[in-house]
Amino acid sequence: MKQAQQRVANEKKKQNEKKRKAENHHKYIMGGIIVKYFPDCYRYDEGELNRILSVALQTRECQQIISKIKSESRETTPPQSTLPNAENESEGDTE
Secondary structure, three states: OHHHHHHHHHHHHHHHHHHHHHHHHHHHHHHHHHHHHOHHHHHOOHHHHHHHHHHHHHOHHHHHHHHHHHHHHHHHOOOOOOOOOHHHHOOOOOO
């Protein structure tokens, strides 16, 4: 009985670790994208960046491209998790 409980606990721990790695990898990618298109981002604190991005994301142009990309992705790919597979994409990454 204890061995079964330990296996369940270990499996749950593995799944949590896998999820955490995927989330961290996603955060790393998103940070890189922000720096790529907004290199001055380091000049601003978190509150200022939140203000900038919230306004930018609400513009008509941004909303249109978001809708277009969502539409395209629905046409070409089956529904999947929004996080990448941590096992495949972040092997060997140090974050």
